Amino acid sequence: MKKLLSGSLLVILTLSLNAQDKYFTKTGNISFNSKTALENIEARHKSVTCVVDTKAGNIAFAILMKGFEFEKALMQEHFNENYVESNKFPKAEFKGEILNNAEINYSKNGNYSVKVKGKLAMHGETNDTEAMGTMIVKDGKIQVNSIFNILLSDYKIEIPKVVSDKVSNTVNIDVRCSLEPLKI
């Protein structure tokens, strides 16, 4: 009995110790835009999940494709039905590592440039992706910001010929997530 108790205590202790290394949000923001001379397509997502494991130097994002909000309803419908096929592929995920994690002091306020490398899975395709960004450590929270480009062709997202002058193959992605310590 005693063994069991101390055993479970140890498990709880390690769990809570691990937890202090982890930061998360479920209300992160990701917006994207695709610019051509004829049309500017923009959308925003407010329910992005992001987890950073400061000890392991890992970072992960998860996003439900249907959560992107467009100003025009028609664009949103086309995005979901014709481009990302969100019924078939409801989620996009990124899992990667912070290459310069050792340079970041998570217990001290400061701004850090970070380089992240990992795999981005979307529309049934997975690609190696690298992005630069910043991490702002402030009062026990971490603000994660990054702007990077992806190519729709890498994810087998096809642009119909009739709109090829309105929809750019290059999509600019803007990530802004404010993470809090994960308490269990």
Added chain:
Amino acid sequence: MRKKKIILIMLTVTIISGGWYGYSEYNRKPIDLSISKADLQLSTSELISSFENNVQESNKKYLDKILAVSGVVKSVEKNDQGFYFVVLSERGNMSSVRCSMDETHQQAAVLLTENTQVTIKGVCTGFNSDELLGSDVILNRCVVMK
């Protein structure tokens, strides 16, 4: 001659109405949920257990649907960008229904208090299963009903 005139008029009317339709369709805004009817009404626990039991079936049933979900307010959150979220969950349950509020209707969310019963209407965008963080059904463009 008269026939030609009629054809010309018909053609003009078709082009104008077609153009008008195209233009208004192109500029159509997403629907405001405060004035649209819910497709389905259910409780927080019904919705969560449905997704926990079978994600694919639940996706078919609930994705893109306007759901009116009743439950207890676990918390009201505001993110750095000023957007509000209402989290509905049963006591002791790690899983929840997360309602991302429609910006034009989020003042109603500010007034909600924890542990009170509420019904929120929103478009279901899916299920995030996560062992570490707890799983969530996500509703978007939400409005508070009562």
